[in-house]
Amino acid sequence: MHSIDWTKFFIGEEDWTFLLEIGLRTVVMYFIILIGLRLLGKRGLRQLSVFELVVIISLGSAAGDPMFYKEIGLLFPIVIFGIIVAAYRLTTYLMAKSRKFDDLVEGKCVYFIIDGEFSINGFNKENLAQDEFFSELRQQSVSHLGQVETAILETSGNLSIFYYPDEKVKYGLPILPTLFEQATEKVREAGKYACSHCGNVLDISPVKERKCGKCGHKKWVAAINARRIR
Numbered sequence: 001m002h003s004i005d006w007t008k009f010f011i012g013e014e015d016w017t018f019l020l021e022i023g024l025r026t027v028v029m030y031f032i033i034l035i036g037l038r039l040l041g042k043r044g045l046r047q048l049s050v051f052e053l054v055v056i057i058s059l060g061s062a063a064g065d066p067m068f069y070k071e072i073g074l075l076f077p078i079v080i081f082g083i084i085v086a087a088y089r090l091t092t093y094l095m096a097k098s099r100k101f102d103d104l105v106e107g108k109c110v111y112f113i114i115d116g117e118f119s120i121n122g123f124n125k126e127n128l129a130q131d132e133f134f135s136e137l138r139q140q141s142v143s144h145l146g147q148v149e150t151a152i153l154e155t156s157g158n159l160s161i162f163y164y165p166d167e168k169v170k171y172g173l174p175i176l177p178t179l180f181e182q183a184t185e186k187v188r189e190a191g192k193y194a195c196s197h198c199g200n201v202l203d204i205s206p207v208k209e210r211k212c213g214k215c216g217h218k219k220w221v222a223a224i225n226a227r228r229i230r
């Protein structure tokens with residue numbers, strides 16, 4: 001059994017002096033990244049849209065290799081950083097001047113809930129599962145859609161929720177798992193029921209089958225009007 005070459009194990013084919021060079025390269029790239037992010041401005045640091053995420057990944061990629069590979073000079077990542085920052089500033093300038101260009105780059109905010117019911121068109125535009133959306137709402141202490149006046153998916157990916165005041169809470173679709181899983185096509189007792197697909201609330205008498213006039217689906221859940229617990 002061969003003995004382990006611990007020097008090669010820890011530093012590979014290079015000698016110990018390359019550690020000093022790595023340290024100096026890392027320090028230089030650290031300050032280049034710092035300056036680059038500072039030049040991006042506060043807007044780029046406040047949130048990460050898809051566009052801004054591309055910029056950050058590009059900066060990280062340009063910074064990584066020069067730290068480890070001695071054959072890559074530091075002038076090249078500096079040029080790359082300059083181009084990325086310049087492209088970012090030009091893009092943000094054009095976004096500020098043109099609403100159409102801004103929508104093209106960052107997209108538009110999407111309404112998910114309007115007046116306590118799902119916006120079907122909004123859901124069709126985004127790749128967001130209903131369970132995932134329910135989870136987001138439950139984390140904000142929402143137990144049914146009647147508590148929510150409006151919910152908007154922002155271009156940053158954050159969810160903005162505007163609630164009804166307690167005295168205006170409506171009957172709505174329950175999003176608690178134990179209640180939502182009771183969705184059924186057959187309504188046995190008269191009462192207020194919410195469509196499990198769109199949240200449309202109707203007064204329904206006992207019936208074997210009832211189509212939702214808003215979305216055409218047939219499963220219903222007994223609607224509730226509990227106030228939100230904060």
